[in-house]
Amino acid sequence: MIVLNKKYFEEILKHSLSHLPNEGCGLLAGTFEGDKKIIKKVYLLTNIDNSPEHFSMDAKEQFDAVKDMRNNDLLLLGNFHSHPSTPARPSDEDKRLAYDKSMSYLILSLEDRKKPVLKSFNIINGEVTEEEIIEGENDNGIC
């Protein structure tokens, strides 16, 4: 399961809304507490595809984010992208491009702009399992 403070959800939402009509994307970093992934920092990245149906993260920004994680003793725990007009479920392309079995893949659906839906998935060899998201209660993302 993944623990996400509300403020990080809001960062993801704001970033994704600002990218409409295109998809927004970014990385999630944090630490493990037992089997819980505690998100402690969200990196808002550029979708270089500039597309409402596809995303590719800017590689330079990805490298910068990973180095920042290392400097702050954080681990890369997952990534997120938005679906501007489809539900929060991995597309065939999402499944095909999910190379890292340890990552959480979060999808924010903006299909109903008034009711954004964020879901997290583990994707292993194309097999999708939804992962529970728990809302953290303080700045450290701890429940």
Next chain:
Amino acid sequence: MLIKVNGKEIELSKGVNISEFLIEQKVEMPEYVTVQINEEIIPKEQFETTIISTGDSVEFLYFMGGGSI
């Protein structure tokens, strides 16, 4: 020779090109890996011709992308 890989120092027995390096590091699906050497992103078509040298700082990560359709 000593190089840095994703922030950690490692020893390589000899200079290798990026493709050989990714095989040596047992990187799965190297075709989807982006490589940066000394802060410069190396185009994939230069993986065979770019030799990693002593003291280089090598970073690699997986391309991340997808879509909603």
